[in-house]
Amino acid sequence: MHLNSQQQAAIHLIDKPLLVLAGAGSGKTRVITEKIHYLLKHCHYLPEKIVALTFTNKAAQEMQARISKKYKDKSTEGLTVTTFHSLGMNIIRKEYAALGLTSRFSILDQIDATHLLRQLLLDQQITFPVDELQQQISNWKNQLKTPEDLLVQAKTAGEQRCAKLYLAYRQALQAYHAVDFDDLLLMPVELFDKSPEVLLKWQQKIRYLLVDEYQDTNLAQYRLLKPLVGKEAHFTVVGDDDQAIYAWRGAQADNLIKLTEDFPNLEVIKLEQNYRSTQRILKVANKLIAQNTHLFDKNLWSQLQEGEKVRVIANSTAENEVTRVVQELVSHRVRFNKPYHHYAILYRSNHQARVFEQALREQQIPYHLSGGQSFFAYAEIKDILAYCRLLINPDDDMAFLRIINTPRRGIGTQSLQHLSTYAKTRHTSLLNACSEMGLSTYISGSSLRSLAQFGEWIQHLSKNILQETTIEPLQKLISEIDYNGWIQSNSKTPASAEYKQKNVQDLLNWMQRLLTKETTPDLGAVIQRLCLLDMLSQTSQEDIANHVQLMTLHAAKGLEFPYVFLVGVEEDLLPHRNSIQTNNIEEERRLLYVGITRAQEQLTITYAAKRQRFRTTYSTKPSRFLDELPTDHIYWEGRGEQRNPEEKKQTGREHLAGLKALLNSDV
DNA sequence: CGGTTTCGCTTTTTT
């Protein structure tokens, strides 16, 4: 395929820092992969000196796949394609000593962190919404604010209290030799700030840096990037402010502007030709996004055919919306004989997927759901990983608490309270406290024996665990605690028990795979790596092949599909109610823009006039964004009818649908 | 201490 002149310019410019403003579908991933090729083949960069950063694991995988497809040989071996967080983890793994950690640090995911915070609140007898606190701390970390600064700055008593909790949280993490997701960015930044030698080492290691989806970087990521590229500033970042959809996570699209300020010799290249969508889809997208303010002007155009009008379909109820979409999909497929993976159903939030899943399953249509519940959020996976974490890091109290009664060991909340107070006075971890003599003054009888036995058992197992190069000892552990039995007795149906057991086996197999791949087989490294990966985002080609794709708008970024259904385009859903309240309409508009620009040939937007939330049915209004679309490029079916459901003139199909809803509501 | 039941709250998006 031919490269246009802007694309070529972006690929060949290497002696200056470069910002590529790449509109949707303008071939930005292609530019990155071609540029890596160019760096390797024409500029003789060593692959291990090149780092390409993406935002999500999925994107990293996608890029890795594109690159290895291009090179069948081993010439790209050593090339790094990862997420910011993984890069941060690698830096911490190498520099743990300078950070006051052991090499066996644990990585807490969001759920673990929530538990820890809840415990802290409980200990200090403070009632405060945990989620809010966690969000606040995460924001602070991403803005590189230390608790010390915040304590000084705090104006209100409330802020003061939050800052204190932040401090306590950080101290707890330190005591556990644990880091959370935000630390993976924060710690390297702090390290580079204070240690020029370490920074120099990493600057020499990374000679060329490429960043995808740059508009989604937050302050911590920017501050990691900036010292790494140093004065030489050999980097290419690719971004599009119209696709900035992660502000809620601290991303600031004006990092694009900051770049032009911080690197005066920055070159800016715009990619404005779209190779993905039909004229009409593109015009609809452009008209929508024109309502937003922009950092950079951009005029996206396409040479492809005009295509069909974008369809907007009103439905009387959410159930009818589902039926309609599935029916449209099936009939289209029958008519044009396209594979299922050419179809995608996109929605604002995960819970919307459920009804579509059901309908697709009923129709025996293969589908693949990405995102949603993380593989690592499954209790059985977290249990096994907690055992692993405790084996390599005896100070990981979070892991200890998770598994001390999984399966049951007859240790109740009282005993755990005592154990915890004892451990605190002894300044040691819960696991270590188990085998100390002094514990007997706090706990007695069967609980004491149970704890001692558990401590001894774990310590015995952990002795040799790091030398192991297979998962065999873990298999043994799982059978020793009869974990499968535990799963069975805790599952409602045999099918769900089987599913959980399969999950555990998948996890073990995955570990084994990683163990054989790792240059130095080390269970510790494998487990740390696992905590950042996510099995569901590790979508293999077989998973996608001939499956209808179900995903959130966020997850869909960077992807494209011939036929797209954008569902639930209603007020309170898209734009989301919270965003309306916080007045973040522009980001919601960008989200819809991202959704629209995923479509290559045909786009169908749907909404419903009635939708269930929790237990009650609510009337809904079509999204305000629909009125912003160019009327001559859309075909709006059932427009206006939902405003006055009583009086509406029903079409045959609508009438039937209404009857069906009536029948259903009586049941 | 452990199992069962009830209650209450939830649904934004992800590393």
Next chain:
DNA sequence: AGCGAAACCG
């Protein structure tokens, strides 16, 4: 509707 936490009972 579905899940986790608290409350309650054996």
